[in-house]
Structures are given as structure tokens and as C-alpha cells.
Amino acid sequence: MALALMRGISYDQKARLILNVANRGTLTQLDDEAVVEVPCTVDRDGAHPLAGSALPxxxxxxxxxxxxxxxxxxxxxxxxxxxxxxxxxxxxxxxxxxxxxxxxxxxxxxxxxxxxx
Structure with missing residues (x-):
């Protein structure tokens, strides 16, 4: 996973990974500063939580x-x-x-x- 993350950022090789990221509205039940583990896409701009991540x-x-x-x-x-x-x-x-x-x-x-x- 670490290698896929580094390749995604360094070489803009898009990857889909489950990562710990700042919430920033991904899970509405938690504040934006909370760290959450959610599916993300990774590219040269970093990790981007996928829309639709929701807590049951x-x-x-x-x-x-x-x-x-x-x-x-x-x-x-x-x-x-x-x-x-x-x-x-x-x-x-x-x-x-x-x-x-x-x-x-x-x-x-x-x-x-x-x-x-």
C-alpha cells in the first residue's frame, strides 16, 4: 500500500486505497478535523476521499x-x-x-x- 501511495503521488499513477485522512466532511457525523479511514483515490495532488463514504x-x-x-x-x-x-x-x-x-x-x-x- 505504501508503494502504491508513493507511486500515485510521485508519478500521478492513480490508485484506489483505503487511507487515514482528515475527514473534511466525508463522514458527516464527525467534525472536519477528525481522522477517518475511508476509500480514497490517490494522484499527484494527494489522497481524495471518495464521495459516498457513509457510516451505516x-x-x-x-x-x-x-x-x-x-x-x-x-x-x-x-x-x-x-x-x-x-x-x-x-x-x-x-x-x-x-x-x-x-x-x-x-x-x-x-x-x-x-x-x-
């Missing part, structure tokens, strides 16, 4: 929840915020519990003392 109704809740989790995780990593880390873990659909999230965070702190939470 059943997936909207999961995708918006996971975007929130990603952003809280990034905030925790870049600021050292324990509360952001806790929010990320507690909101994740596979955890979905403040008690479990707190236990996981405590275990991570014990296992990785360099975590400055």
Missing part, C-alpha cells in the same frame, strides 16, 4: 464513541492528564466501567512507573 446508522454510535476515546487518549498522552486517561478507558466500549478503568489505570501506573499520571 448502526455504526454511528460506535464510531463517535471511539473518536471520543481516541481524543481523550491523545490528551492523556500529551498532557499527562490522569482524568483524560480515566475518561478514555471508562468510555471505551470494551471496558465501559469507571471501576474497571480505574483498576486498569492503576495497574498501568504500577507496571510503567514512567507514566506521569
Amino acid at each position: 446508522e448502526v455504526g454511528v454510535g460506535l464510531v463517535t464513541t471511539m473518536k471520543y476515546v481516541e481524543r481523550q487518549t491523545i490528551q492523556a498522552a500529551t498532557t499527562g492528564s490522569a482524568s483524560a486517561a480515566l475518561r478514555a478507558l471508562a468510555t471505551h466500549p470494551l471496558i465501559d466501567s469507571v471501576r474497571v478503568a480505574r483498576a486498569l489505570l492503576d495497574d498501568a501506573r504500577a507496571s510503567f512507573p514512567d507514566l506521569d499520571y
Whole structure:
């Protein structure tokens, strides 16, 4: 995939790839700055999300929840915020519990003392 992307941009060899790109209106349920993984065409001007990419109704809740989790995780990593880390873990659909999230965070702190939470 990386080679197809480089060829597309360098040699204007059009390719269709699934890429992570800035949303910019591709998925209307997410803001423009959100990074989304969608089908794109690639050419010398870069990656262009294909029109018609849409979330099925059943997936909207999961995708918006996971975007929130990603952003809280990034905030925790870049600021050292324990509360952001806790929010990320507690909101994740596979955890979905403040008690479990707190236990996981405590275990991570014990296992990785360099975590400055």
C-alpha cells in the first residue's frame, strides 16, 4: 500500500486505497478535523476521499464513541492528564466501567512507573 501511495503521488499513477485522512466532511457525523479511514483515490495532488463514504446508522454510535476515546487518549498522552486517561478507558466500549478503568489505570501506573499520571 505504501508503494502504491508513493507511486500515485510521485508519478500521478492513480490508485484506489483505503487511507487515514482528515475527514473534511466525508463522514458527516464527525467534525472536519477528525481522522477517518475511508476509500480514497490517490494522484499527484494527494489522497481524495471518495464521495459516498457513509457510516451505516448502526455504526454511528460506535464510531463517535471511539473518536471520543481516541481524543481523550491523545490528551492523556500529551498532557499527562490522569482524568483524560480515566475518561478514555471508562468510555471505551470494551471496558465501559469507571471501576474497571480505574483498576486498569492503576495497574498501568504500577507496571510503567514512567507514566506521569
